[in-house]
Amino acid sequence: VCTSRFWFNYRHVANTLSVYRSVKRLGIPDSHIVLMLADDMACNPRNPKPATVFSHKNMELNVYGDDVEVDYRSYEVTVENFLRVLTGRIPPSTPRSKRLLSDDRSNILIYMTGHGGNGFLKFQDSEEITNVELADAFEQMWQKRRYNELLFIIDTCQGASMYERFYSPNIMALASSQVGEDSLSHQPDLGIGVHLMDRYTFYVLEFLEEIHPASQTNMNDLFQVCPKSLCVSTPGHRTDLFQRDPQNVLITDFFGSVRKVEITTETISLDSDLAGFESKLPKDELATEPQKYAEQLPVAQIIHQKPKQKDWHPPGGFILGLWALIIMVFFKTYGIKHMKHVF
Amino acid sequence: ASAQFQLAVPVAVVFAPGSVPGDLPRPLPFRDVQEMEISVNLRTSITSRYETVYRSTTAQEEAALDVATAREADAALHLLQDASLGALTVYVVPETSSHLPQGISVYVGKHRSALVRAGGDLATLRTRLQQLTQVMSFTASSIAAALSDRVPDGQLGPDTRRHLKSSLGYEITFSLLNPDPKSHAVDWDIEDAVNRYVQPVLDKLSLVANFSVDSQILYYAVLGVTPRFDKESSSFLLSAHSLPHVINPVEARLGSSAASLYPVLNFLLYVPERSHSPLYIQDKDGAPVSTNAFHSPRWGGIMVYNVETPASPQASLPLHVDVDMVRVMEVFLAQLRLLFGLSREELPPEFLLESPGNEGLADWELDRLLWAHTVENIATVSTTLTSLAQLLDKIGNIVIKDDVASEVYRAVTSAQSAMAKLAVGHLHSAFQASKEAVTSSERAFFDPSLLHLLYFPDDQKFAIYIPLFLPMAVPILLSLAKIVREARQRKKEPTKMD
Numbered sequence: 001v002c003t004s005r006f007w008f009n010y011r012h013v014a015n016t017l018s019v020y021r022s023v024k025r026l027g028i029p030d031s032h033i034v035l036m037l038a039d040d041m042a043c044n045p046r047n048p049k050p051a052t053v054f055s056h057k058n059m060e061l062n063v064y065g066d067d068v069e070v071d072y073r074s075y076e077v078t079v080e081n082f083l084r085v086l087t088g089r090i091p092p093s094t095p096r097s098k099r100l101l102s103d104d105r106s107n108i109l110i111y112m113t114g115h116g117g118n119g120f121l122k123f124q125d126s127e128e129i130t131n132v133e134l135a136d137a138f139e140q141m142w143q144k145r146r147y148n149e150l151l152f153i154i155d156t157c158q159g160a161s162m163y164e165r166f167y168s169p170n171i172m173a174l175a176s177s178q179v180g181e182d183s184l185s186h187q188p189d190l191g192i193g194v195h196l197m198d199r200y201t202f203y204v205l206e207f208l209e210e211i212h213p214a215s216q217t218n219m220n221d222l223f224q225v226c227p228k229s230l231c232v233s234t235p236g237h238r239t240d241l242f243q244r245d246p247q248n249v250l251i252t253d254f255f256g257s258v259r260k261v262e263i264t265t266e267t268i269s270l271d272s273d274l275a276g277f278e279s280k281l282p283k284d285e286l287a288t289e290p291q292k293y294a295e296q297l298p299v300a301q302i303i304h305q306k307p308k309q310k311d312w313h314p315p316g317g318f319i320l321g322l323w324a325l326i327i328m329v330f331f332k333t334y335g336i337k338h339m340k341h342v343f
Numbered sequence: 344a345s346a347q348f349q350l351a352v353p354v355a356v357v358f359a360p361g362s363v364p365g366d367l368p369r370p371l372p373f374r375d376v377q378e379m380e381i382s383v384n385l386r387t388s389i390t391s392r393y394e395t396v397y398r399s400t401t402a403q404e405e406a407a408l409d410v411a412t413a414r415e416a417d418a419a420l421h422l423l424q425d426a427s428l429g430a431l432t433v434y435v436v437p438e439t440s441s442h443l444p445q446g447i448s449v450y451v452g453k454h455r456s457a458l459v460r461a462g463g464d465l466a467t468l469r470t471r472l473q474q475l476t477q478v479m480s481f482t483a484s485s486i487a488a489a490l491s492d493r494v495p496d497g498q499l500g501p502d503t504r505r506h507l508k509s510s511l512g513y514e515i516t517f518s519l520l521n522p523d524p525k526s527h528a529v530d531w532d533i534e535d536a537v538n539r540y541v542q543p544v545l546d547k548l549s550l551v552a553n554f555s556v557d558s559q560i561l562y563y564a565v566l567g568v569t570p571r572f573d574k575e576s577s578s579f580l581l582s583a584h585s586l587p588h589v590i591n592p593v594e595a596r597l598g599s600s601a602a603s604l605y606p607v608l609n610f611l612l613y614v615p616e617r618s619h620s621p622l623y624i625q626d627k628d629g630a631p632v633s634t635n636a637f638h639s640p641r642w643g644g645i646m647v648y649n650v651e652t653p654a655s656p657q658a659s660l661p662l663h664v665d666v667d668m669v670r671v672m673e674v675f676l677a678q679l680r681l682l683f684g685l686s687r688e689e690l691p692p693e694f695l696l697e698s699p700g701n702e703g704l705a706d707w708e709l710d711r712l713l714w715a716h717t718v719e720n721i722a723t724v725s726t727t728l729t730s731l732a733q734l735l736d737k738i739g740n741i742v743i744k745d746d747v748a749s750e751v752y753r754a755v756t757s758a759q760s761a762m763a764k765l766a767v768g769h770l771h772s773a774f775q776a777s778k779e780a781v782t783s784s785e786r787a788f789f790d791p792s793l794l795h796l797l798y799f800p801d802d803q804k805f806a807i808y809i810p811l812f813l814p815m816a817v818p819i820l821l822s823l824a825k826i827v828r829e830a831r832q833r834k835k836e837p838t839k840m841d
Contacts, residue, residue: 027567027591031599080796089794096604104492105504105641136795143730144788145492213567213588260505261586263626264636264644266687267677270540271701272669329822 001082003114003123005039005074010194011185013041014053015113015155015201017063022208023109026256034085034100036072038114038124048192055197055205057189071098079129087140104145109153109254113201116156118179119164135165142168149242151254155200157182160236172242172249174222176200177233184232199231213256219246345386346725348718351768352480353430354395356472359408361437362461363399364468372398381483387493389486389718393476394768400434408434413442414697417452424456429710429770431479432456433472438463448693449475453705474691479707481714485684489719492726505640506684509716509723511782512553512605515541516643517675518597519666520564523616527650528661531612533558536668544676544703548683550774551712555603566613567592570622576631579615579622581647586624586637589645608682609643610675614650614664621649636674644678646671676703683712713774717765720777724758727784731793738798747790754783 002016020035042053042064053064072081084090085100102108114121120128141147152173154162159175166173176183176198185195186202197205203226211217223237223246239246252258314320358371375395382388400408407419416434424432436442438461443450448460449471457479459471491504507513517537521529537556545554566589570579581589599607615622623631624647638644648671650664680686685708687696699705728751735741757780764773 027588029591029595031594080794083794083796084791087794088789089791090789091791096599099604101604103508103641133796140730140734140795143733144727213591257591258587259590259639259642261583261590261637261639262681263583263624263632264634264638264646264674264678264681265632266681267634267673268680268703269698269700270669270673270676272539325819329819329826332826333822 001036001077001110001112001114002038003077003112003121005124007039007041007044007046008194009039009114010041010053010192011197012113013037013039014055014063014197016111017053017068018055018061018197018201018205019111019153019208020068021063021065022205022211023255026208026211026252027213028255028257030067030069031097032257033069034071034098035069036077036082037070037074038077039074046193054189054192055202057187057191057196069097075124077124079123079127079133082123082129083133083137086137088144088146100146102146105148106146107149107151107254108147109151111153111155112162113155113198116154116158116162118158119161121154121156121162131162131165134162135167138166138171139168142170149244149253153204155183155198159183160238163238166238166241169241170243171238172219172246173238175236176226176231178236181233200226200233200235203230208251208255211251211255213252213258215250215252217251219249219251222251346722347387348389348721348762349392349766350389350481350486350714350718351392351394351766352476353768354393354472354476355424355430355432356395356397356435357404357432358397358399358435359405359437359440360400362435362440364461364463364465366465367397368465372396381486383487383490384493387490387722391481392766395472404434408436408442411441413450413452413458413695416442416458417450417454417456417697420456421452421454424454426455427769427771428713428774429480429768430455431476431707433475434458435461435468437461444695446693447695449691450695451475451479451697451705451707453697453699453702455479455706455710474694478690478694479710481711485711485715486718488684489715490722493722506715507606507608507641507682509719509781510552510606511778512555512603514600514603514605514607515545515554515556515679516597516599516607516609517556517558518609518611519558519560520593520611520613521560521562522565522614523618524562524661526617526660526662527614527664529560529614529664529666531560531666531671532668536672540669540672540676540701543701544679547702547704547709548712550709550771551716553605555600555605557600559598561593561596564593564596565616570615570619576623579619580631581622581624583625583627587639590639590642606641607643608679610678611643611645612666612671613645613647615647617650617660620652622647623649634674634677636678638678638681640682643682644675646674680704680708684715685712710770713770717761717770717774717777720774720781721758721761721765724754724777724780724784727788728754728758731784731788734793734795738795739800741793741795741798744790744792747787747792750783750787750790754780754787757783 002012004012016035016037020033023033024030041047042051051064052062055061055063072085085098088100090099100108112121114123116122119131122128138150141150147170149170150172152163152166152171154174155176156162158177158179158181160178163173163175177200184199186197186199188195204222207222207225223235226235228234242249363371375397377393377395379391380388381391403423404420407423408416410416410419420432420434432455434456436458440460442458443460448462450458452458457475459468459475462468462471488504488506517533519529519531519533521527537558541556545556548554568581568585568589570581573580593611597609624635624637626632634646635649636644636646648666650662653662680703685704690696697705699708731751735743757776761773761776761780764776
């Protein structure tokens, strides 16, 4: 999830796209990824290199690539939509690609980036999500067993405050900085004109580039990524809610998709000479009525529709009372004779 | 949430002449009830009641048993027995009966009945009956697997969450993967195969859920793993530990229906490239797998279909390949059974199971599925409604719409009815009631109006409005105070002015 809009927050989109890219490279298909980008950097009018988003000033890696599938874009990235995706309380008309269809065997990775503070994360410059709301959303997910294990990574200023309030089991959290510290960006690119990536995610991306689908690297190595000397802020992590020892948790458990597989040893025996199926065919060949367009509302009627007259209601009690109070006080204080100056 | 399940299974034990054991406690016919408790956790327990009726055969049943093979006897007896879901009928035949081959003491038919060899005394008969009822209805582990989210971690085996969760519908997709269309022009008559072989199985399973089937052909879709060439067998091999990485690159291209939210089961048929033919799958011991197929729980299955290399090397490419759909469907339908949890592997040694033929599964296997799904549905409803109640407690000012309330009531009544019917042994109506209960409870829980973000506590309202109104109210209050003071002064003045 990238929560920042505007061109100068290029680095947040680049952060999100690099994690997206690593996760796809390690095997997770788009049908299992919900990507939320609050603004479009690749096709932004201020981008001197259109249709690309770079992570490093040497322009080695275009993290936008050829097949990015953004599920929530631009103004659709709101706190409400984010929480609806997590809890599943989503309007029935939402398509499959915009839903989180996980069950009790799914491991979920949530990566969020943007501007944050002590206990909140800013969405779109106009609203915030607090750590309490996030913890409640995770608890709703746990109640319905929408996850088996959850890894939460956040790259914002004071990121560690976001995971302080979690209380549901099987959650592991990583943050790029502690409370009171700022997460810093990596380096600006003079050609593009903005900072390209944040330090924490830059080093995480470097670390993930070494991982391949069959790799046995575990979570303790991920905790060591970006020490204070490189990152200036102190990355933090929280594992007390997690059942397994992080030593035994593979990176590919969350970032990749390694399925359990069983060899099929049983077969059934089918009799190929059965006449029983003949009865199926006539049903398919029933003649259906030719389809017709439904009666459409004529365009002329739509154009000349007058706007509906809204009924006028007298002002309600509170407003009326407030105005009455103000007027009474005014005239009592200054005297009735001043009324002629008003009219 | 605590739940006490009572599962009643009506069993009829019918003794053929010459098979009655000498040490029966009472003369036939008599009733007996055996109860067994399976405790899942501190607050959930399951009591299974086997309500057994012991009686001797009627004249019609004797005539039906008077045939040569067990299979014919089963077919004849099927017409005479109680065919309701969940009920079992066991026919005890004499020790010397010719129906059962040597070494087999129990024959399980493809409906809901079985033939058991008498075995001399009541104790042996009772053991065999117990094993039989465990196979044909449910076992402690199959019910515990259905309640897997209530079992404390660590007590479950590692693979108890591999069967498909109970759902109202499933989507089945058959895909043909042809990575090398220049060499192989593959033709598969999938529509005919689905109508002939898959549809009968799905019709039998239609009691459990709605199924929709579609198919597709994908070209230039390669597996994610390069197979090794094995010189001894001059074939290519995929080892067992590389199989998990095969699925992912393909999955991105499989697609799924945009409209429905049901779980998708993918069955893939892979025709290897000419340069990698023939391709065999190796199991953990290095032996090639006879079916050349593997499956992944809750996802689907993949089968590798090798094309025979033509005799003459100058055969013109592309080779035309007509897929033998019978062989393919035998494997895919077996995988479908395994995905649902119907396996015939773990049986006591003296049992013989009748093959269900083109129907795909026996009636008692359908019963097994229904027992597990009914219990799972009721447990899900209970958890969901409890969680919803906790949410309502936490947020004091949440608004419950009328339709959400009616869904909750409906879920509760259906769940209670399902539990009651389970206790009596009416499996069919219990399952239908549990399905209704799950639908209603899911609709109530996931209603978009119940998002906790939309309701903030009253203290937040105060926190927002007080800084707005308090400064505004200060001059008003001061002016009011001034008015009151002036009014009092004026009252005193007339007395002073004189």
